[in-house]
Amino acid sequence: MSGARSYYAGLAAEGQVANLYERxxxxxxxxxxxxxxxxxxxxxxxxxxTVIFVEVKQAKTHAWAAERLSQRQMQRICLxxxxxxxxxxxxANINVRFDLALVxxxxxxxxxxxxxxxx
Numbered sequence: 001m002s003g004a005r006s007y008y009a010g011l012a013a014e015g016q017v018a019n020l021y022e023r024x025x026x027x028x029x030x031x032x033x034x035x036x037x038x039x040x041x042x043x044x045x046x047x048x049x050t051v052i053f054v055e056v057k058q059a060k061t062h063a064w065a066a067e068r069l070s071q072r073q074m075q076r077i078c079l080x081x082x083x084x085x086x087x088x089x090x091x092a093n094i095n096v097r098f099d100l101a102l103v104x105x106x107x108x109x110x111x112x113x114x115x116x117x118x119x
Contacts (some may be wrong), residue, residue, distance in 0.1 A: 003037055006110055007094075009058055010056070010097050011052050012058075013056050013057075013058035013101075013103040014031065014032075014042050014043060014056045016103060016107060017042075017043060017054060017056050017101040017111075018031065018043055018045075018108060019110055020101075020111070021043065021045045021052075021054070023075060025047070026045040026046060026047045026052065027045065027046045027047075028043060028044070028045055029044045029045060029046050029051070029088075030043070030044040030084075030108075033041060033080070033081040033084060034051065035079065035082070035084065036083060037076070037079050037083070038075030038076060039077050039078075039079050039080030040076075040077075040080065041054070041055070041077055041080050041081065041084070042054055042055055042056040042101075043056065043101075044084065046091065049087075049094065049095055050094075050095040050096070050097055051081075051084075051085065051094055051095070051096050051097070052096075052097045052098075052099055053077060053081045053084075053096070053097070053098050053099070054099045054100075054101050055069060055073070055074075055077060055099070055100050055101070055115075056101045056103065057069055057100065057101070057103070058102075058103040058104075059102075059104070059105070060104065061104050061105070062102040062104050062107045062108075062110045065102040065103060066102055066103065066112075067102070068101065069100060069115075074077030074088075074116050077098070081098070091115065097113060097114055098114065098115055098117065099111055099112060099113050099114070099115055099117070100107070100112040100115035
């Protein structure tokens with residue numbers, strides 16, 4: 001897939017996932033939030049006192065999409081999540097969850113809740 005086509009496919013997948021979270025009653029707090037250390041979080045959702053950091057991966061199949069999340073990327077997301085929480089909530093005790101949203105070529109979405117854990 002070309003760079004531009006891949007970029008727009010990713011944006012579309014993120015939009016689909018955001019809509020799914022909103023339909024489930026979650027509030028989207030941020031799209032493509034970028035921390036100072038270079039990590040980007042695709043979506044940040046709120047569910048009561050829980051902050052959900054969502055990484056969206058789009059590929060031909062859900063399995064291929066899942067394989068696209070690297071250990072290094074998880075670490076960058078976790079660092080950015082820590083920064084987001086510190087900025088938004090200070091020292092408050094906040095529940096955190098890291099979800100992986102997989103989108104296949106047909107637009108089907110699979111959400112893996114608590115797909116990985118912060119540092």
